[in-house]
Amino acid sequence: MSILVVGSVALDSVETPFGSADRVIGGSGVFFTAAASLLAPVRLVGVVGDDYPLEKLDFLTERGVDLSGVERAEGESFFWAGRYSHDLSSRDTLETRLGVFADFKPRIPEAYRDSRYVFLGNIDPVLQLEVLDQMREPAAVICDTMNYWIEGSRDALVELLKRVDILMVNDAEARQLAGDHNLLGAARWIQERGPRLVVVKKGEHGAILFGPDWMFFVPGFPLEVIFDPTGAGDAFAGGFVGHMASVDSQEPDDLRRAMVYGSVMGSYAVESFSVDRFRSLDEKEILHRVMQFKQMTSFEHQLVESDG
Amino acid sequence: MSILVVGSVALDSVETPFGSADRVIGGSGVFFTAAASLLAPVRLVGVVGDDYPLEKLDFLTERGVDLSGVERAEGESFFWAGRYSHDLSSRDTLETRLGVFADFKPRIPEAYRDSRYVFLGNIDPVLQLEVLDQMREPAAVICDTMNYWIEGSRDALVELLKRVDILMVNDAEARQLAGDHNLLGAARWIQERGPRLVVVKKGEHGAILFGPDWMFFVPGFPLEVIFDPTGAGDAFAGGFVGHMASVDSQEPDDLRRAMVYGSVMGSYAVESFSVDRFRSLDEKEILHRVMQFKQMTSFEHQLVESDG
Numbered sequence: 001m002s003i004l005v006v007g008s009v010a011l012d013s014v015e016t017p018f019g020s021a022d023r024v025i026g027g028s029g030v031f032f033t034a035a036a037s038l039l040a041p042v043r044l045v046g047v048v049g050d051d052y053p054l055e056k057l058d059f060l061t062e063r064g065v066d067l068s069g070v071e072r073a074e075g076e077s078f079f080w081a082g083r084y085s086h087d088l089s090s091r092d093t094l095e096t097r098l099g100v101f102a103d104f105k106p107r108i109p110e111a112y113r114d115s116r117y118v119f120l121g122n123i124d125p126v127l128q129l130e131v132l133d134q135m136r137e138p139a140a141v142i143c144d145t146m147n148y149w150i151e152g153s154r155d156a157l158v159e160l161l162k163r164v165d166i167l168m169v170n171d172a173e174a175r176q177l178a179g180d181h182n183l184l185g186a187a188r189w190i191q192e193r194g195p196r197l198v199v200v201k202k203g204e205h206g207a208i209l210f211g212p213d214w215m216f217f218v219p220g221f222p223l224e225v226i227f228d229p230t231g232a233g234d235a236f237a238g239g240f241v242g243h244m245a246s247v248d249s250q251e252p253d254d255l256r257r258a259m260v261y262g263s264v265m266g267s268y269a270v271e272s273f274s275v276d277r278f279r280s281l282d283e284k285e286i287l288h289r290v291m292q293f294k295q296m297t298s299f300e301h302q303l304v305e306s307d308g
Numbered sequence: 309m310s311i312l313v314v315g316s317v318a319l320d321s322v323e324t325p326f327g328s329a330d331r332v333i334g335g336s337g338v339f340f341t342a343a344a345s346l347l348a349p350v351r352l353v354g355v356v357g358d359d360y361p362l363e364k365l366d367f368l369t370e371r372g373v374d375l376s377g378v379e380r381a382e383g384e385s386f387f388w389a390g391r392y393s394h395d396l397s398s399r400d401t402l403e404t405r406l407g408v409f410a411d412f413k414p415r416i417p418e419a420y421r422d423s424r425y426v427f428l429g430n431i432d433p434v435l436q437l438e439v440l441d442q443m444r445e446p447a448a449v450i451c452d453t454m455n456y457w458i459e460g461s462r463d464a465l466v467e468l469l470k471r472v473d474i475l476m477v478n479d480a481e482a483r484q485l486a487g488d489h490n491l492l493g494a495a496r497w498i499q500e501r502g503p504r505l506v507v508v509k510k511g512e513h514g515a516i517l518f519g520p521d522w523m524f525f526v527p528g529f530p531l532e533v534i535f536d537p538t539g540a541g542d543a544f545a546g547g548f549v550g551h552m553a554s555v556d557s558q559e560p561d562d563l564r565r566a567m568v569y570g571s572v573m574g575s576y577a578v579e580s581f582s583v584d585r586f587r588s589l590d591e592k593e594i595l596h597r598v599m600q601f602k603q604m605t606s607f608e609h610q611l612v613e614s615d616g
Contacts, residue, residue: 087489181395184530205513208530217527217604222516223493257606290609296525297605299564301598 001139002041003113003241005032006106007121007234008068009046013081014273017088017227021227024274025195027078028144030123031231035238035265036119037065038286042247043071043112045131046244049077049100059279069109073100088226108134117245119237120164122146124188125156132163140250142166142241143195144234150177163192165250169232192268197242199262201233209259209302215253218259219297221267221289228273232266235278239265257290264289268294298306309447309557310349310422311571313340314414314439315441315542317354317378319405321389324536325396332582333364335386338469340565341588342544343573344427345373346594348553351354353377353422353439357408358383365586374554377417381408396534416442425553427545428472430454433464440471450474450549451503452542458485469502476545491516492543494616496601505563507548507570509541517567520562526567527605529575529597536581540574543586547573565598572597 016020029046036042043066048054050072061067076099082092106127110240112233114136120128120143120154143164149157150173157177161167167190175181176188187198187210204226206219240262247254264286271277315337322329337354339415344350350382351374356362358380382409392399392522420446428436430452440449451472457465458481465485469475477499483489486497495518506518514527542572555562565605572594579585 022465037610089489154310181397182532184532202513205510206525206527208527215530215604216607217523219514219516219527222523224490226490257609260607260609261569294607294609296523297607298567299524299602299605300561301565301568301602 001244002043003036003117003119003245004043004045004108004112004115004120004135004138005029005119006045006123006128007032007119008078008094008101008123008291009048009052009078010078011052012230012274013079014228014230015083017084017086018225018227018274021228021273023079025053026080026231026293027044027273028234030057030230031234031269032119032121032241033060033065033277034275035235035269036242036245037063037238038265038278038281038283039239039242039261040117042242043069043115045046045106045108045112046268047071047073047100049073049075052077053080053303057282057293066112069107069112071101075100077101082230088229090262091229098232107129116140116248117241118142119241120144121234122149125149125153125160127158129156134158139248140165140244142168142237144168144237145177147172147176158193164195165193166197168197168201169217170203170233172202174198174200184210187238199259201236203232204227206235206263207259209255213254216252216256216259218238218263218293221263221296223267223270223291226270231275232269234268236266238261246289260290260293261286263293309424310351310551311344311425311427311553312351312416312420312423312443312446313344313427314353314416314436315340315427315432316409317352317356318386318388320538320582321387322536322538323391325392325534326393326535327342327581329536329581333361333422334539334543334582336389336539338556339366339371339542339577340427340429340546340549341368341576342583343372344550345544345546345552346573346586346591347547347550347569348425349351350374350375350550351417351423353416353420354415355379355381355408355412355585356485357381357383357597360385363386364586374420377415377420379415381411383408385409390538392537396537403537406604407589416438419431424448424556425479425549427453428452429523429542430457432448433457433461433468437464437468437471440468441468442614448473448552450476452476453482453485454486454546466501469498472503475503475506475507476509476548477539478509478511482506482508492518500570509539509567515567515615516546516572517563519563520558523566524560524564526571527599529571531575531578537578539583540577543577544570546572547571568598568601569594571601
């Protein structure tokens with residue numbers, strides 16, 4: 001089943017302890033699409049300037065991604081430059097230029113409006129609402145946001161939440177949105193405002209899915225080398241929604257597997273600069289890491305099992 | 309099978325957002341024992357001053373804990389006072405008075421020397437070595453340490469590591485000991501110096517066990533109220549070693565379960581001040597939470613299973 005993603009299509013300049021990359025393709029829409037398209041058909045809506053190296057996205061169209069919703073505007077593409085600390089525990093933003101992204105008004109092509117799964121990347125909640133107004137009847141709306149909108153557009157965001165099935169944010173964002181440091185409390189606060197499910201991403205510490213009356217936890221995959229953390233959260237979202245769309249189900253067992261696919265894609269994202277790891281990643285490698293997660297988390301307990 | 313634990317027997321004054329407790333029983337030896345004794349027989353070696361309310365430990369002797377190795381010395385008991393921040397993300401030490409603990413020289417009673425499992429609480433590595441010199445042939449030595457010894461007694465600590473089977477430290481300690489920010493790299497560094505297994509505790513984010521060629525991850529249990537985080541790490545150790553001793557096995561499947569028992573006990577520790585939660589905790593509650601961990605982490609995957 002098809003996924004519609006609305007998000008940024010950017011150029012990133014990144015410095016990590018392992019090297020640097022200059023004006024490589026990035027942005028939440030691109031990271032999400034690179035990961036999700038390995039699992040399900042993806043349609044991307046975004047905007048680029050006339051400086052964007054569109055041929056760098058060819059590997060996505062070759063994989064069946066529909067990029068006809070990526071608008072070309074006059075001006076400069078969204079640009080972000082950042083530098084990570086030596087231990088990757090923090091990063092400084094060196095430069096952000098919104099360029100054509102500043103005036104972005106998502107227009108959903110007619111052919112995209114029947115998409116069964118909608119991923120609203122981290123943009124102005126007013127625009128996220130406008131996206132939903134253009135859609136027919138998606139099976140699930142999955143939504144990201146960030147501190148900038150939580151502080152500056154809280155009313156629109158709370159309005160948006162009523163129409164969101166799954167809010168997917170990091171731990172700091174969940175706490176800030178709910179005004180509750182306790183994650184469980186924060187998730188409950190959010191669930192009372194619309195989303196049936198809340199996925200809280202915790203970076204290297206993994207992610208938690210809060211369901212109506214159950215939780216599922218997936219760890220981060222311990223890697224010897226984290227080459228570039230940029231985009232890991234968006235790749236997580238791509239893996240999660242990608243699996244959900246591929247099985248077209250929101251049953252708890254499928255959502256649990258979706259969480260694992262999310263963490264698998266997040267772990268692959270950080271192995272290279274930009275979306276490079278997703279150019280060559282194949283099904284066998286994905287399944288191999290899913291199996292590693294299973295080995296890393298499963299345990300048996302006799303009394304528990306006999307109790308049912 | 310019996311566990312010998314050598315650790316601090318202290319008085320704590322604690323302030324948390326939920327209240328305060330004045331001169332309540334605490335210390336690594338006490339938290340470890342309170343948790344482990346719910347699963348296996350425990351013998352405690354430590355020292356208290358003449359101000360210690362020994363009757364507060366009666367619930368342990370009633371449970372079969374052997375406290376004859378707790379020495380009574382003239383002077384003041386080890387005292388720690390601390391205050392947690394409103395979101396529990398940090399704590400300030402208001403006061404530490406070592407008292408009789410400053411001159412503590414662990415003497416292992418003859419009847420304790422055949423203990424099959426030895427837990428070396430966080431004390432001077434020189435003393436930890438002296439404890440091992442007094443033991444016959446334990447099946448496993450599990451060892452904790454902290455930044456103070458990593459900085460000030462590195463040589464003795466590295467010497468000690470050669471005789472340790474399982475090093476159990478928090479993430480910051482593992483990184484500091486190995487001089488490697490990457491947890492996997494830090495664990496490998498430690499394993500090259502003796503311990504077959506390394507357990508890295510990450511507080512609310514859970515814990516990872518690094519085996520020779522496998523890993524196991526257990527999350528922290530999401531709680532709506534964390535009443536007092538003091539002693540959670542020691543209770544984790546108590547649950548881990550307690551389960552290991554109760555099944556008298558170090559097979560991977562048993563170690564995985566031991567990790568879960570560790571996280572279960574850590575989660576119960578923080579529900580009350582001091583060791584209060586362990587006074588009433590029963591087998592049914594322990595198993596219930598083990599089952600909750602199973603529900604929170606297990607997933608099935610068809611292709612993985614047919615491959616495996």
